[in-house]
Structure formats: structure tokens, C-alpha cells
Amino acid sequence: xxxxxxxxxxxxxxxxxxxxxxxxxxxxxxxxxxxxxxxxxxxxxxxxxxxxxxxxxxxxxxxxxxxxxxxxxxxxxxxxxxxxxxxxxxxxxxxxxxxxxxxxxxxxxxxxxxxxxxxxxxxxxxxxxxxxxxxxxxxxxxxxxxxxxxxxxxxxxxxxxxxxxxxxxxxxxxxxxxxxxxxxxxxxxxxxxxxxxxxxxxxxxxxxxxxxxxxxxxxxxxxxxxxxxxxxxxxxxxxxxxxxxxxxxxxxxxxxxxxxxxxxxxxxxxxxxxxxxxxxxxxxxxxxxxxxxxxxxxxxxxxxxxxxxxxxxxxxxxxxxxxxxxxxxxxxxxxxxxxxxxxxxxxxxxxxxxxxxxxxxxxxxxxxxxxxxxxxxxxxxxxxxxxxxxxxxxxxxxxx
Numbered sequence: 001x002x003x004x005x006x007x008x009x010x011x012x013x014x015x016x017x018x019x020x021x022x023x024x025x026x027x028x029x030x031x032x033x034x035x036x037x038x039x040x041x042x043x044x045x046x047x048x049x050x051x052x053x054x055x056x057x058x059x060x061x062x063x064x065x066x067x068x069x070x071x072x073x074x075x076x077x078x079x080x081x082x083x084x085x086x087x088x089x090x091x092x093x094x095x096x097x098x099x100x101x102x103x104x105x106x107x108x109x110x111x112x113x114x115x116x117x118x119x120x121x122x123x124x125x126x127x128x129x130x131x132x133x134x135x136x137x138x139x140x141x142x143x144x145x146x147x148x149x150x151x152x153x154x155x156x157x158x159x160x161x162x163x164x165x166x167x168x169x170x171x172x173x174x175x176x177x178x179x180x181x182x183x184x185x186x187x188x189x190x191x192x193x194x195x196x197x198x199x200x201x202x203x204x205x206x207x208x209x210x211x212x213x214x215x216x217x218x219x220x221x222x223x224x225x226x227x228x229x230x231x232x233x234x235x236x237x238x239x240x241x242x243x244x245x246x247x248x249x250x251x252x253x254x255x256x257x258x259x260x261x262x263x264x265x266x267x268x269x270x271x272x273x274x275x276x277x278x279x280x281x282x283x284x285x286x287x288x289x290x291x292x293x294x295x296x297x298x299x300x301x302x303x304x305x306x307x308x309x310x311x312x313x314x315x316x317x318x319x320x321x322x323x324x325x326x327x328x329x330x331x332x333x334x335x336x337x338x339x340x341x342x343x344x345x346x347x348x349x350x351x352x353x354x355x356x357x358x359x360x361x362x363x364x365x366x367x368x369x370x371x372x373x374x375x376x377x378x379x380x381x382x383x384x385x386x387x388x389x390x391x392x393x394x395x396x397x398x399x400x
Contacts, residue, residue: 049290053253054186060193060255065125069256069293069315071336071368077361078125079394080195081387082297083377084118085130088384091117101146102138105131108181115185119192122388123395125371126193126256127185129249131178133199133260134207136241139178140170142208150212157211159219161230170241178245179252186253193256196249198242200261200298201279202272205231205238217266224275235279243286250290257287258295258317261308265300272304281311288312295338299376305330320344320375324363336369341390343374346382353386357393365400 054060064074086092092114096104104110114130134152137144143155158164186194202220209219223231246257259280264272284294296308297317309316309331318327318339327337341360345353357372364370372394378387 049251049292053251054189054193055255055292059191063125063191063193063255065193065195065371066255066293068369068371069295069336074399076125077370077372077394077397077399079372079391080124080126080128081118081122081374081378082128084122084124084128084387085114086378087380088378088382088387089117089121090384091121102132102135102144105135106138106177108177108184111177111181112184112188115181115194116188118387119189121384122391124391126195127189128195128258129182129185129197129254131181131197133197133204133242133262135178136170136198136245137204137208139174140241141168147212152207152213154208154211157219158205158208158234159223161227161233164230164233164237167237170244172244172248175245175248178248182249182252182254194249194254195295196246196254196257198246198249198257198259198283199238200259200264200276200296201235201238201242201283202267202276203261203263204242205234205279206263208234208238214263217263221266221271224271228275231275232279235276236282239279239282240286243283246283247286247290250287250292254292256293256295258297259283259313261296261298261301264298264304264308267304269303269307273307277307277311280308284312297338302327309335315369315371317373318375324360324370325366328364328367333366334368336371337364337367338371339364339373340375341372343376343379343382346379346386346390350386350389353390354393357390358397361394361397 049056051057060066064076064078067074068078095110095113099110104114111130115127118124119127132146134144144152147153158167182194206214206217206220209223210217250257264276267276287294293315294313295315295317296311296313298304298308299319300321301308301319302322305316305327315336315338316331318324318337320340320342324337324340341357345356360372
């Protein structure tokens with residue numbers, strides 16, 4: 001059941017108590033900046049993916065990836081890698097020559113080509129859409145860029161109620177380059193699913209408050225307690241921006257959607273549950289009605305897995321720090337898992353890496369479904385031939 005809405009009950013009261021401050025223009029609603037997500041409306045809930053969508057016309061519904069995400073037995077063990085499209089591939093470096101990172105995300109033909117490269121090379125069971133979590137900010141008109149060696153840097157941090165109120169709206173029309181890139185990619189993928197993605201509201205808001213990457217995220221963590229109303233308004237803005245970004249990808253042809261919370265590991269469970277989970281649920285509210293499997297992944301989030309599931313997702317991604325059998329136990333054994341090969345072992349001797357991959361498969365065997373992945377992204381120095389060999393190994397092991 002996509003969205004697992006029954007899991008939302010533990011945090012519904014918190015969600016209802018939050019101050020709504022949507023700052024995203026949705027095609028289904030022009031209700032203004034103080035409205036709840038338009039995707040929660042009856043009209044929107046009645047909609048679904050178009051008949052020509054890969055999940056609806058038979059191209060990807062029975063693929064190994066989607067079968068595993070839905071708890072079925074796939075024809076082969078599915079595997080894909082976070083950051084599989086990017087710096088580890090020489091063909092990526094070639095097509096990116098002279099093109100800034102965010103510009104490459106907004107050129108549909110280029111973004112599509114980069115998305116397709118690892119599928120051609122590695123025979124992975126999914127493509128992950130090539131983009132960046134700050135693209136919704138840029139498309140909304142927020143000043144942001146990717147600084148080499150640093151990461152996302154904003155022209156002006158967002159730290160006060162006035163700063164939040166001044167944030168521009170992300171419009172559906174502004175997302176057309178994203179939809180076009182997805183359409184081009186899906187046309188080439190055939191039966192291989194495309195996974196759409198978005199940054200989770202906490203990670204996006206953390207960048208906005210700090211104005212750049214941070215090790216401890218003291219700014220957003222302080223705002224939660226010192227100025228909870230402003231934090232809620234900012235988290236809701238980020239939730240609606242990310243939710244609309246993900247919706248554009250899914251409606252244009254992506255067969256699943258993943259919410260990345262890169263920085264949630266800096267939070268304790270109480271703060272995550274009170275100040276972050278409601279916004280993550282709000283982001284996913286934009287796409288629940290579409291029926292595509294939804295995945296939630298964070299780094300350093302071993303103690304948050306249950307709360308991350310409870311925002312209402314179908315699959316939980318697990319980083320390399322926690323064995324999958326323990327993650328499965330904590331989650332009650334009723335949710336498919338994704339992960340969690342340690343990226344550090346990609347440079348280890350093959351016999352060490354092979355043994356580790358087999359251990360990950362064994363640990364994930366008790367879960368209702370298991371999609372092999374890394375416990376984080378592909379390091380840029382990774383030998384692409386190693387990734388191809390890992391895929392071949394995984395495909396050689398029959399699904400149980």
C-alpha cells in the first residue's frame with residue numbers, strides 16, 4: 001500500500017498543530033502561502049498517474065526493483081547505487097566539461113544523458129534522476145550555487161521570520177526542465193525504472209539556515225527551539241518545494257520516489273519526531289496519491305528508522321552503520337529495506353568486497369523485500385569496473 005498512511009497516526013497530532021505556511025504554487029491550487037499542501041485536497045487525491053506512465057502501461061510495474069519495493073519476489077536481485085550517475089564515470093566528466101553543476105541539472109538533454117550513463121555501463125536495475133536537492137530553490141528564484149569543494153552556498157541565509165516570509169514561490173511552470181529531462185530519460189530506459197528524488201525538508205532547510213554546508217547544523221537545531229514558529233514556516237516551505245519537485249518527476253515518468261535526509265543524523269529522536277517528521281510527511285503528501293513506491297533514506301539515522309518509516313513510506317533505506325537484520329528487527333519486519341554495502345569497501349580487495357556483499361544479502365534476507373544499494377553514495381574515486389562487477393555478483397545470486 002503506497003504511502004502507508006496508517007503509519008502516520010503517531011505524528012498526525014503534531015502535523016495538525018503545526019503552523020501551515022506553504023510557499024509553493026501548486027497547479028491544483030492557488031490558495032496562497034498559508035494553505036496546506038494542495039495535494040491533500042479531494043480533487044488532487046482523486047488523480048493518478050496517466051495511462052502512458054511506465055507504472056501504468058506495464059513497462060516497469062513488474063520490474064525487479066518495483067517488485068522488491070512492493071514486497072514481492074523479483075526475477076533477479078535488484079541493485080542500484082546512490083550517486084551512480086556522476087563523478088566516478090569518465091563519460092560523466094567528459095559531458096560535464098565546462099558546464100556548471102546546476103546548469104547541467106537544468107539542461108534536459110544533458111541531465112537525461114547523465115542519468116542514463118550508469119544504466120548502460122553497469123546494468124543496474126534502476127536509474128536515479130540526475131539533479132541536486134537545491135534545484136527547487138534555484139527554480140523558485142532563491143540565490144544558490146554549488147561551489148566546488150564546498151557544496152551548496154546561498155546568497156543570503158534564511159534565519160528570521162521576515163526571511164521566510166520573503167521566500168519566493170516555486171511554480172509548476174518553473175519545473176518544466178525537470179519534467180522534460182524525465183520524459184527524455186524514460187523514453188530511453190524501456191523496462192528499467194527511473195527513481196525520482198528530493199531532499200528532505202530538514203536537509204534543505206539546514207542548508208538555507210546555515211547558508212552553506214555545516215558539520216553540526218547548530219543553526220537549524222537552535223531555531224527549532226528558539227523560534228519554533230519560524231522553523232515550522234521554513235520547514236513547511238522546504239517540504240512543499242521538495243514535494244512539488246518530486247511530484248514533477250513522478251508524474252513525468254519516474255516509477256518510484258526517494259526522499260533523502262542527508263543531515264537528519266545530527267538530530268535526536270525527540271527533535272526529529274517533533275520538528276522534522278511532520279515536514280517530511282508534508283513533502284510526501286504531494287505524491288502519495290500517485291501510487292508509486294516511496295523510499296526514505298538518511299545518513300547516521302539508525303536511531304531514527306522507525307520515525308522515518310512512520311512519516312508514511314513503503315521502503316526504508318539503511319546506511320552502512322547498521323546491519324540490515326538489526327534494521328529489520330527495529331522496524332518490526334514489515335517493511336522492505338534498501339542498502340547497505342559500505343562504500344569504503346569498494347576500494348578493498350575483491351575477496352573482501354565480495355564477502356561483504358554476500359553478508360549484506362544474508363542480513364537483508366529476512367525483510368519483506370530487499371534492494372541492494374550502498375549505505376551512502378559512490379565515492380568519486382571508485383573504479384567503475386568494480387561497480388559493474390558488484391552488479392554481476394548480485395545478479396548471479398538467485399533471489400530467495
